[in-house]
Amino acid sequence: MEVLPVWNEKYSIENTDIDLQHQTLFDLAEKTASLLNRHIYKIEVKELLGNFFDYMKTHFKDEEEYMYSINYPYLSEHKAMHKKIIKDMSALLSECNSTNDLKEKLNKIVSIWLVEHIAEHDMMINKYKKSLDKEELELTKEQEKDNKFEYICGCKDMIHKLDYGLHVKIKYLNIAYKCKKCSKELNFNSLEEK
Template structure:
């Protein structure tokens, strides 16, 4: 089951939050049609709506990141480009309606929803941390701690706490980081971060 929109996914920007809510609604439609028969024309209409909406959303989100001087803007743009590219490939490789439904569900789940929950939330996390930096010293204890992404190697029971910038390099620049003890590549522990 895909997650539903929740206020905890807010990045405290009304326009972007409203767009994220709409994307969650579109994702719910994709999930709903994945379990029932559907005409190809209905499916194509949903894909077109999704595709057109994410293009507008990505432009607005990139503008917002630029306005707040988000330091990972170029990496975030690359992620948006990859999502758009995967949608185009999906549309071009249609074999059957069922094949299309299955691929669309994978794209929506693994790309879009995961992107909002993980990467878009980092925008808000960064914004909060910069606000606290500029606040009076009495607010120092409220400063958000930098998120760390948990990675594993081949050492038994060992996890590596990786900062967001390194996480982005591993995931999107295909740079490999190795454990100093076992020399194995670090692999992301799915969905796990530490505050």
């Protein structure tokens, strides 16, 4: 099992309530990880998962309200990611037949949620919030030019540079986009992934 990151200020979105919720989620993930390293009963995993699931729903609601309050431009994409996480967790609760299966799937969801969602997507909220400060606006516009995600298609030596919103739709929400030239579906250029 991979080691989960621990909370530190680099994950802050500079909103006290949301940061405290993120810290609690990191703690719940750590408890989950410690359970996965020993023999446990399915009921224990389901109880922890239920607590994690309930807290995530509350957190998502609060985070979405915060994004709405600052007019976050990727609110609908972010909400869709939240729905997908909830859907995956719901399926996990109802579909697992064995403790090992439940532990494996739980680890995957917790790892993806913490590493990708908080560390990558929630950080975009803070980046946007900072861009609202007029002194940082020009710097942010310059960073936005560099914040493109590379996708490939069937065309030889063609790289499609997509903005964050399209990247989220393709990679995380499974919405297909095709190249206008070759009509092949765009695929994330994983060689560029950091």
